[in-house]
Amino acid sequence: MNKAPQGPTGSDRLQPGFADALDGFVAFIDLERGLSRNTVAGYENDLRQCARFLARRGLRGWGEVTEAPLTDWIYTLSEEDFAVSSLARKLAALRTFARYLVRERICGRDFTELLTGPKRVRRLPGTLTPEEVARLLAAPAGGDAHALRDRAMLELFYASGLRVSELSGLTLQQIDLENGFVRVMGKGSKERVVPMGRPACEALGTYLLAGRPHFVRARTGSALFLSERGTAISRKMLWVLIKKYAKRAGITKPVKPHLLRHSFATHLLSGGADLRAIQEMLGHASIGTTQIYTAVAPGRRISEHAKFHPRNKASL
Numbered sequence: 288m289n290k291a292p293q294g295p296t297g298s299d300r301l302q303p304g305f306a307d308a309l310d311g312f313v314a315f316i317d318l319e320r321g322l323s324r325n326t327v328a329g330y331e332n333d334l335r336q337c338a339r340f341l342a343r344r345g346l347r348g349w350g351e352v353t354e355a356p357l358t359d360w361i362y363t364l365s366e367e368d369f370a371v372s373s374l375a376r377k378l379a380a381l382r383t384f385a386r387y388l389v390r391e392r393i394c395g396r397d398f399t400e401l402l403t404g405p406k407r408v409r410r411l412p413g414t415l416t417p418e419e420v421a422r423l424l425a426a427p428a429g430g431d432a433h434a435l436r437d438r439a440m441l442e443l444f445y446a447s448g449l450r451v452s453e454l455s456g457l458t459l460q461q462i463d464l465e466n467g468f469v470r471v472m473g474k475g476s477k478e479r480v481v482p483m484g485r486p487a488c489e490a491l492g493t494y495l496l497a498g499r500p501h502f503v504r505a506r507t508g509s510a511l512f513l514s515e516r517g518t519a520i521s522r523k524m525l526w527v528l529i530k531k532y533a534k535r536a537g538i539t540k541p542v543k544p545h546l547l548r549h550s551f552a553t554h555l556l557s558g559g560a561d562l563r564a565i566q567e568m569l570g571h572a573s574i575g576t577t578q579i580y581t582a583v584a585p586g587r588r589i590s591e592h593a594k595f596h597p598r599n600k601a602s603l
Contacts, residue, residue, distance in 0.1 A: 301338050303348075309335065333380040419538050426533075426535045430497075445551055455521060458510060
């Protein structure tokens with residue numbers, strides 16, 4: 288029999304002015320908003336941490352809170368070397384809670400309105416140069432079934448910019464070699480059609496004819512890329528293979544998830560492809576997500592400026 292979760296005890300018990308409203312908020316996001324258990328627990332822990340800090344500053348409840356002590360709290364956390372992502376999460380919890388307090392008329396105003404948190408520095412994705420990609424795609428040498436499969440996987444990965452999960456989950460029905468495209472069911476069950484290009488189509492055709500039959504077993508379904516057991520190749524095995532071939536190709540850069548996907552987008556942008564078209568091929572819901580590649584390929588922005596800015600045109 289599972290025991291009911293115990294409330295906070297000892298030093299973790301909050302003053303009533305903080306605890307009562309927080310308990311109501313936790314019940315609200317759990318029962319009414321239906322947030323996940325991890326999110327609810329994370330919000331509660333962050334807000335309890337904030338409440339204990341405010342209590343040490345002499346405050347007796349959320350109704351007395353202003354921006355000043357909250358700014359001190361964020362600054363203190365920064366001094367304790369919390370990651371920027373952790374600080375951003377704590378601030379998000381606090382903003383959600385503040386709106387709840389206003390709605391429940393526990394506070395007369397949102398005390399987070401003027402708060403500014405640490406800016407999250409978005410890391411640029413790692414990419415390969417076109418020369419490195421060429422060496423990687425050529426690494427599965429030979430004509431045996433494994434080489435044919437792996438060469439087809441790498442060619443398709445780079446040609447289409449699929450996510451690792453999308454690539455490993457492909458079925459035969461999603462591939463159209465005659466017209467040169469693949470239908471992908473991405474995040475949010477949204478389907479998109481992505482071109483493959485001639486090299487990928489040729490590699491896939493060879494694999495389907497002379498490679499895939501080697502992996503087929505009695506219970507094999509319609510998965511495109513098969514393991515030795517005749518089942519769909521796993522994401523983990525995909526990355527094991529890519530790391531192996533990157534080493535064989537003499538690539539010294541760290542091989543991380545989505546390496547070929549990032550290279551696909553960066554090389555398309557550098558070559559002059561439209562950002563909206565790249566967004567659609569990658570399956571990004573927001574153009575803002577795709578725009579990170581403009582920082583990876585600054586030469587594209589320079590050439591676009593030189594080509595389209597009126598002052599540059601006037602000097603021609």
